Structures are given as structure tokens and as C-alpha cells.
Amino acid sequence: MKRAASTEIKLGLIQTDVSANPDANLKKTVALIERAAKQGAKIICTQELFRSQYFCQTEDHKNFLLAEKIPGPSTDAFQKLAKKYKVVIVASLFEKRAAGLYHNTAAIIDADGSLLGIYRKMHIPDDPLFYEKFYFTPGDLGFKAWQTKYAKIGVLICWDQWYPEAARLTAMQGAEILFYPTAIGWHPSEKKKYGIKQHSAWETIQRSHAVANGCYVASVNRIGHEVLDGVGGDGLEFWGQSFVAGTSGEILAKASSDKEEILITPVDLANVDVTRTHWPFLRDRRIDAYGDLTKRLSD
Numbered sequence: 001m002k003r004a005a006s007t008e009i010k011l012g013l014i015q016t017d018v019s020a021n022p023d024a025n026l027k028k029t030v031a032l033i034e035r036a037a038k039q040g041a042k043i044i045c046t047q048e049l050f051r052s053q054y055f056c057q058t059e060d061h062k063n064f065l066l067a068e069k070i071p072g073p074s075t076d077a078f079q080k081l082a083k084k085y086k087v088v089i090v091a092s093l094f095e096k097r098a099a100g101l102y103h104n105t106a107a108i109i110d111a112d113g114s115l116l117g118i119y120r121k122m123h124i125p126d127d128p129l130f131y132e133k134f135y136f137t138p139g140d141l142g143f144k145a146w147q148t149k150y151a152k153i154g155v156l157i158c159w160d161q162w163y164p165e166a167a168r169l170t171a172m173q174g175a176e177i178l179f180y181p182t183a184i185g186w187h188p189s190e191k192k193k194y195g196i197k198q199h200s201a202w203e204t205i206q207r208s209h210a211v212a213n214g215c216y217v218a219s220v221n222r223i224g225h226e227v228l229d230g231v232g233g234d235g236l237e238f239w240g241q242s243f244v245a246g247t248s249g250e251i252l253a254k255a256s257s258d259k260e261e262i263l264i265t266p267v268d269l270a271n272v273d274v275t276r277t278h279w280p281f282l283r284d285r286r287i288d289a290y291g292d293l294t295k296r297l298s299d
Contacts, residue, residue: 012041017224083113171213185238
């Protein structure tokens with residue numbers, strides 16, 4: 001699809017709480033995307049794994065039943081929506097690729113309803129209540145950027161956001177906006193001691209990707225305190241605070257920590273060229289000296 005002429009567009013980030021009913025979650029997200037489109041958003045992104053509660057709090061084979069094929073029911077719904085409202089949609093899904101092979105995947109749908117492609121989460125965490133290695137095979141498609149009608153975008157997912165290499169390799173393909181569908185929160189027992197530090201680190205690292213690459217960063221997180229049925233415990237308290245950072249890392253807009261929101265944020269893509277010209281980090285990279293980045297540890 002040919003890119004639109006205007007350099008000014010609006011982004012729409014869909015921040016919600018999540019119920020135990022996947023169909024209800026899909027219906028709600030579809031409705032919120034429609035509202036975002038009617039408010040002028042041209043590129044709209046869901047939070048990570050929006051169709052279900054964050055099931056990775058436990059290792060349970062029953063949760064594989066939550067996965068779906070791509071293309072599948074969710075992408076079908078979003079493709080119709082994208083075509084109707086002429087919007088780009090980034091949808092985070094639990095992908096069933098084959099029996100025993102599952103991925104944490106984002107589908108990128110262009111404004112004509114076409115499925116441009118998918119990104120499979122590359123970095124898979126394994127921490128208390130974030131047992132993602134049990135469910136997700138690491139991505140095998142690499143880092144990618146897609147030319148949509150409104151912008152060239154890259155998509156990375158949650159744990160990917162801690163890795164400057166992922167942001168860099170995506171930006172090097174021309175991405176003007178990096179989207180990060182996310183599901184991150186506090187262990188309630190740790191929030192008082194570590195909460196401010198944890199959230200600050202999360203926000204800071206992503207703002208630094210905007211600075212280092214001269215691009216926009218849009219991070220979409222969920223809200224709510226999720227204690228899974230049959231699992232119990234303290235659960236996870238998701239901290240919301242979805243945000244958009246500008247090309248110098250400045251916060252352009254931020255959602256609340258505890259409310260469902262459609263975060264509509266105008267951006268001017270012309271700022272990418274201006275920032276990269278005036279702060280020429282890409283020009284001054286010493287690519288001849290970076291070979292050790294492909295090693296686990298450099299002696």
C-alpha cells in the first residue's frame with residue numbers, strides 16, 4: 001500500500017484490564033479500536049496477549065488451548081476493522097503454529113485490511129510468575145520493519161524492550177516508530193520496596209531506544225490485579241502507564257496506572273529525519289568494532 005502524503009498522524013494505544021473470558025476480551029478490544037479510529041488514530045496497537053489474563057503466572061498445559069492460528073479468528077476480526085476504518089492495527093496474539101509449537105506473536109495489519117506480516121517475540125523470560133519459556137518458542141523471523149500506509153513501523157514485544165540490540169536492528173531497517181505490546185507488573189509483596197525502581201527502569205530503557213535511534217517509541221501495557229483461578233497467591237499487579245516517547249526520548253503522552261484508556265497521541269514523522277540528521281548516531285556507529293556483540297561474553 002502506498003504511504004500517505006502527510007507526515008502527521010495519530011497513534012492509538014489500547015490499555016485495558018482483562019477478564020477470564022477470551023471472547024469478551026476480543027469484543028472489548030474491537031470496540032475500543034473502533035473508538036480510537038473514530039478519534040482519528042491511524043495506527044492502533046493492543047497490549048500484549050490482550051485476549052486472556054496473563055496465564056504465564058503458572059505452568060499449565062491447559063493454557064495452550066488459549067492459542068490460535070494466524071491467520072485466525074482474531075486477525076479476521078481486525079482485518080475487517082482495519083479495512084472499514086482505514087487504520088493500521090498491531091495485535092498481540094498467542095500463536096499456535098503447529099502441535100507443540102507456540103509463539104508470542106504480533107500481527108501487523110495494514111489500512112486496506114491486508115495482513116502485512118507477523119513478528120514473533122525473540123527474548124523469552126523465565127522469572128517468578130513470568131514463566132514464558134514453558135509456553136513460547138523464541139521467535140525465528142528476526143527483527144523486522146513494515147511499510148504501512150501511514151509510517152514504517154517496527155514491532156517488538158515486552159521482554160524485548162530491555163534489549164538495545166533489538167531496537168537498533170529494527171530501526172536500522174527504517175522503522176520510524178517502535179511499538180512494544182506489553183504485560184508487565186509488580187509482585188504486590190515487592191511493590192513498596194522495588195516498585196518505583198522497577199517502573200522507572202522500564203520507562204527509561206524504552207525512552208533510551210527513542211534517543212539512540214531517533215524514532216518514536218509506543219509502549220502499551222495492561223492494568224489490573226490478576227490472580228488466576230486455581231493458582232491463587234498474590235498474583236500480579238499490572239502497572240499500566242502506557243506511553244509514547246518522542247524522537248529525543250521525551251514523554252509525549254502517558255496513560256494512568258489503573259484505568260482503561262485509549263491513549264491518542266499525535267506524532268510528526270518528519271521529526272525522525274530531523275532528529276537523525278542533528279543527532280547523527282547512526283552515522284557515527286563504529287560497525288567495524290562491534291563484532292563481539294555476537295558473543296555471549298567478551299573476554
